[in-house]
Amino acid sequence: MRNFDYKNPTKILFGKGEIAKLKTEIPEGSKVLMLYGGGSIKKNGIYDQVQKALAGFDCVEFGGIPPNPEYAVLMDALKVIKEENIDYLLAVGGGSVIDGTKFLSSAALYEGDEPWEILDKKIPTLKGMPFGTVLTLPATGSEMNSGAVITRADIKEKRVMGGSGLFPQFSILDPSVVASIPERQIANGLADAYTHVMEQYMTFPIEANLQDRFAESIMQTLIEVAPKIMKDPSNYTDAANFMWSCTMALNGLIQKGVPTDWAIHMMGHELTALYGIDHARTLAIIAGPHYKYSFEKKKEKLAQYAERVWDIREGSVENKAHAGIQKTIDFFHSIGIKTQLSEYTTDFEGTSAEVAKRLKEKGMIALGEHGAITPADAEKIVEMSY
Amino acid sequence: MRNFDYKNPTKILFGKGEIAKLKTEIPEGSKVLMLYGGGSIKKNGIYDQVQKALAGFDCVEFGGIPPNPEYAVLMDALKVIKEENIDYLLAVGGGSVIDGTKFLSSAALYEGDEPWEILDKKIPTLKGMPFGTVLTLPATGSEMNSGAVITRADIKEKRVMGGSGLFPQFSILDPSVVASIPERQIANGLADAYTHVMEQYMTFPIEANLQDRFAESIMQTLIEVAPKIMKDPSNYTDAANFMWSCTMALNGLIQKGVPTDWAIHMMGHELTALYGIDHARTLAIIAGPHYKYSFEKKKEKLAQYAERVWDIREGSVENKAHAGIQKTIDFFHSIGIKTQLSEYTTDFEGTSAEVAKRLKEKGMIALGEHGAITPADAEKIVEMSY
Numbered sequence: 095m096r097n098f099d100y101k102n103p104t105k106i107l108f109g110k111g112e113i114a115k116l117k118t119e120i121p122e123g124s125k126v127l128m129l130y131g132g133g134s135i136k137k138n139g140i141y142d143q144v145q146k147a148l149a150g151f152d153c154v155e156f157g158g159i160p161p162n163p164e165y166a167v168l169m170d171a172l173k174v175i176k177e178e179n180i181d182y183l184l185a186v187g188g189g190s191v192i193d194g195t196k197f198l199s200s201a202a203l204y205e206g207d208e209p210w211e212i213l214d215k216k217i218p219t220l221k222g223m224p225f226g227t228v229l230t231l232p233a234t235g236s237e238m239n240s241g242a243v244i245t246r247a248d249i250k251e252k253r254v255m256g257g258s259g260l261f262p263q264f265s266i267l268d269p270s271v272v273a274s275i276p277e278r279q280i281a282n283g284l285a286d287a288y289t290h291v292m293e294q295y296m297t298f299p300i301e302a303n304l305q306d307r308f309a310e311s312i313m314q315t316l317i318e319v320a321p322k323i324m325k326d327p328s329n330y331t332d333a334a335n336f337m338w339s340c341t342m343a344l345n346g347l348i349q350k351g352v353p354t355d356w357a358i359h360m361m362g363h364e365l366t367a368l369y370g371i372d373h374a375r376t377l378a379i380i381a382g383p384h385y386k387y388s389f390e391k392k393k394e395k396l397a398q399y400a401e402r403v404w405d406i407r408e409g410s411v412e413n414k415a416h417a418g419i420q421k422t423i424d425f426f427h428s429i430g431i432k433t434q435l436s437e438y439t440t441d442f443e444g445t446s447a448e449v450a451k452r453l454k455e456k457g458m459i460a461l462g463e464h465g466a467i468t469p470a471d472a473e474k475i476v477e478m479s480y
Numbered sequence: 481m482r483n484f485d486y487k488n489p490t491k492i493l494f495g496k497g498e499i500a501k502l503k504t505e506i507p508e509g510s511k512v513l514m515l516y517g518g519g520s521i522k523k524n525g526i527y528d529q530v531q532k533a534l535a536g537f538d539c540v541e542f543g544g545i546p547p548n549p550e551y552a553v554l555m556d557a558l559k560v561i562k563e564e565n566i567d568y569l570l571a572v573g574g575g576s577v578i579d580g581t582k583f584l585s586s587a588a589l590y591e592g593d594e595p596w597e598i599l600d601k602k603i604p605t606l607k608g609m610p611f612g613t614v615l616t617l618p619a620t621g622s623e624m625n626s627g628a629v630i631t632r633a634d635i636k637e638k639r640v641m642g643g644s645g646l647f648p649q650f651s652i653l654d655p656s657v658v659a660s661i662p663e664r665q666i667a668n669g670l671a672d673a674y675t676h677v678m679e680q681y682m683t684f685p686i687e688a689n690l691q692d693r694f695a696e697s698i699m700q701t702l703i704e705v706a707p708k709i710m711k712d713p714s715n716y717t718d719a720a721n722f723m724w725s726c727t728m729a730l731n732g733l734i735q736k737g738v739p740t741d742w743a744i745h746m747m748g749h750e751l752t753a754l755y756g757i758d759h760a761r762t763l764a765i766i767a768g769p770h771y772k773y774s775f776e777k778k779k780e781k782l783a784q785y786a787e788r789v790w791d792i793r794e795g796s797v798e799n800k801a802h803a804g805i806q807k808t809i810d811f812f813h814s815i816g817i818k819t820q821l822s823e824y825t826t827d828f829e830g831t832s833a834e835v836a837k838r839l840k841e842k843g844m845i846a847l848g849e850h851g852a853i854t855p856a857d858a859e860k861i862v863e864m865s866y
Binding site for chain 1: 481486490492493497498689690693696697717724
């Protein structure tokens with residue numbers, strides 16, 4: 095096991111009816127900016143619940159944060175923060191709204207002229223404007239971590255940011271919200287959380303036994319709950335298991351003391367930037383080819399995964415490992431997610447070279463747990479995904 | 481799944497050499513009281529490592545905190561805190577030293593005349609004197625939770641205390657310390673952590689799938705590591721898995737959203753108070769009888785445990801459940817822990833009635849996840865443990 099630091103100060107309020115507790119979690123007298131996305135919260139009742147809980151606060155709203163939170167839109171929100179002297183942010187949404195709010199938390203206190211520098215120069219945020227979240231879409235885990243991914247359309251870029259100052263002060267997770275999430279988004283949430291776990295697990299054995307078992311636990315729970323929640327998102331128990339699994343998949347715990355990969359995400363981000371494919375679906379496109387390409391380096395862990403998560407007890411390490419990859423692809427298919435790039439775009443020729451070029455330009459020349467995936471490797475992996 | 485709040489702000493620094501980071505974790509200019517136990521840290525090099533890291537601080541020492549931290553001794557330490565104007569506490573030890581430090585953290589800021597009131601009147605500590613820990617004995621999980629158990633010899637009492645103000649600010653977990661722990665203490669740590677998990681798991685099914693799997697993961701890891709760490713405590717990898725499992729067993733995570741039992745602890749505490757039997761061993765004495773006595777109410781969970789943790793796949797729910805109990809008892813025996821009261825004392829006649837009387841006097845008349853274990857039930861359970 096490797097040395098690690100672990101601290102996660104976010105307070106989770108989990109369960110039915112918890113949104114009402116907003117009023118005691120936000121400091122009295124705060125001037126609040128409530129941020130949200132496309133407005134679905136106005137149809138499913140969440141907006142009304144939040145408004146009711148915020149009755150005692152001076153509160154301004156900013157809606158319209160798009161999926162893959164867009165820098166230009168966020169810069170408009172930043173203007174509102176400054177003009178209205180906002181001192182507390184409340185994200186009501188999924189990963190995109192929460193990530194956008196994290197950017198604003200950082201940008202609001204940033205002393206330079208151009209907040210893009212936070213992303214471009216990879217400046218860690220040690221102190222941000224305080225914020226909380228009301229999660230409306232289980233998927234990214236952003237509600238209990240300190241990272242964010244921001245998109246800039248004009249230069250087709252997706253960049254990551256983070257820092258110890260970017261943990262939400264609190265996050266309210268009410269599984270009732272799952273009932274109104276469209277099937278496509280639920281599938282995305284399942285695939286996103288599942289891939290988050292794989293990126294932190296499918297590397298090489300390092301005898302971090304508890305971290306391995308926790309990762310396997312999250313995958314097993316997602317596998318169990320997937321067919322049920324896809325069929326009936328209004329089942330509260332299933333929604334609760336789905337929601338808590340997504341949070342635990344990327345709140346930092348399972349990555350402590352172990353090597354992590356994240357190459358799938360880095361390649362996937364490029365597919366979203368190039369074609370606008372849903373983030374989770376880009377992960378499903380890349381995962382299979384990535385594991386096949388890196389088979390020799392990952393086969394021990396793939397075999398352990400096949401054995402423990404999929405109960406494949408027979409066969410050699412290689413046989414089990416191959417079966418594990420196939421089970422993963424089958425899992426994505428079982429929730430209606432296609433795993434080949436050509437199923438998303440007809441314009442796929444040349445994508446692999448383009449992805450390789452973009453990774454190289456960003457200096458991402460050593461991806462994966464060994465730092466051994468070069469842009470040339472990425473090119474081959476993306477080509478295998480056609 | 482039940483509604484829950486979860487927040488754990490303790491920073492963990494895990495791994496070889498981390499003790500040196502003390503100097504950056506304690507705020508500059510602090511006047512530190514370093515607390516420790518019987519002095520084993522002077523033999524195994526931990527004392528020297530801590531002293532070296534504290535070189536820049538004004539630091540006072542207080543050694544001699546006994547196992548089952550004794551109120552009278554802690555009151556002496558409290559005097560030192562006041563006389564020396566201490567403003568930061570550092571526990572260097574196992575659960576007893578850390579629990580004692582938590583009491584001091586609370587008592588140092590307590591405004592009443594008699595700090596025993598904190599325990600006697602169950603006053604939650606919302607703000608304590610800040611403190612950190614250097615863990616020398618994996619077992620109780622106290623290094624990452626906000627609870628403590630304090631003993632008062634003159635009235636043969638063991639009382640619990642806690643509150644959101646009692647999380648350590650940081651805890652340093654260096655698995656290297658395990659190498660010098662006596663076999664008896666390692667066995668105690670394994671049994672203690674294992675029982676902590678069982679108390680939060682062995683109740684009734686509530687479809688909190690991830691919490692169940694996390695609990696099972698910790699038990700599986702402890703079972704895997706137990707024979708290895710008993711044989712060779714100097715194996716760093718095994719020590720790391722042992723240490724992290726003990727912390728995760730009682731840092732609050734696995735109890736969120738689920739019913740918990742804790743009847744084993746309540747009965748076990750009385751055995752320690754009456755006979756001075758090691759805390760962990762009292763748990764091993766009570767666990768088997770408790771599960772046999774409450775078999776009908778716990779059999780579904782016992783069967784799930786037998787299946788997933790011990791890979792018992794054949795037989796009825798009842799058969800599996802019985803096998804699960806036996807496997808638990810066998811596990812304690814495998815690490816050299818006896819499970820019958822008569823193996824610890826010849827003076828056991830009348831113990832069951834005495835335990836029942838003491839529980840009744842304290843108002844502990846409704847123990848367990850159903851609040852259905854009365855003192856009369858406890859009497860029968862303790863009698864089964866003879």
